[in-house]
Amino acid sequence: MQHLVRGTAAAFVAMTAACAQTPVTPVTPAKPTVVIVATGGTIAGAGATSANSATYQAAKVPVDKLIAGIPELNNVANVRGEQAFQIASESFTNEKLLQLGKRVSALLKEPGVDGVVVTHGTDTLEETSFFLNLTVHSDKPIVVVGSMRPGTAMSADGMLNLYDAVVLAASPSARGKGVLVSMNDDILSGRDAAKRINIKTGAFGSQWGALGMVVENQAYWFRAPVKRHTMKSEFDIDTLTSLPEVQIVYGSGNMSPAMYDAAAKAGAKAIIHAGTGNGSVPDYAVETLKRIRAGGVHVIRSSRIADGFVIRNSEQPDDKYDWVVAHDLNPQKAKILAALALTKTNSTAELQRMFWEY
Known part of the structure; x- marks a missing residue:
């Protein structure tokens, strides 16, 4: 019996030593997948010089160039882009709202898609974000983002705004909070967000306050929406064909x-x-x-x-x-x-x- 115990112990020691010499490859969590649906606006705009922050042409830069201009996005998520429209947002119509909403809804139904970012001109961004908040039945993050300065301007705000929007869309903490607006570090509810000034980068706000902030790749939350939205809404983009x-x-x-x-x-x-x-x-x-x-x-x-x-x-x-x-x-x-x-x-x-x- 003693020989058997000693033999078993020796075998265990040998196996442990062998395991210790075998390198263990750490398991890297799969990155979330975020789709950027681009519609144009200032965030895709270009000015004649870097000094032109308020005078420029909107809707000039395609979505693939927006993504390529922020290589840090690769550290956050697997990102791909779609060009839905290339317009200034004052030209949005009901038909375009419906088309955009149906595409966002379809993307979020894909099992491999974890969130959607919509780049948008700021003039009607608050209307589109509220429309999506009321009609898209998904608890996955939908983040609408724009900029007040074109990417060619000094101190352009679009790059960080878009980065923050992808951080939000990739974050499990953003699920179930309705459509979000990411502007100037703030996380705003798509229901409440409103454009309150037409020049400064801090153009968007809500009389009820921000939901939180994005700071260096991290979302910080301080409150949540209480009005009906997305999954609890009685309006469904997939059944809408027109608007009165x-x-x-x-x-x-x-x-x-x-x-x-x-x-x-x-x-x-x-x-x-x-x-x-x-x-x-x-x-x-x-x-x-x-x-x-x-x-x-x-x-x-x-x-x-x-x-x-x-x-x-x-x-x-x-x-x-x-x-x-x-x-x-x-x-x-x-x-x-x-x-x-x-x-x-x-x-x-x-x-x-x-x-x-x-």
């Missing part, structure tokens, strides 16, 4: 009520009143809006003020007039939600529910 017409009429002193009639005559199914203050409607325009609503066109009171929210039945008796309030959504975001809502219902009560929930 919605128009915005901007409020001011001595405004012309004829603008409402023009929008209705042009086929608008809803009019966003971008009112002063609390979405206020001047006394001389009330009868026009009541008549338009009686004719079947929805009236939605928003505000031209950047912050705050419109209070229902304050300033105007919305219940009595069968109007809707946009809550805290600015006019351009209210337009997006109204168009989607009208694909589901024509009920004022249902429209108002959607403005509370989204």
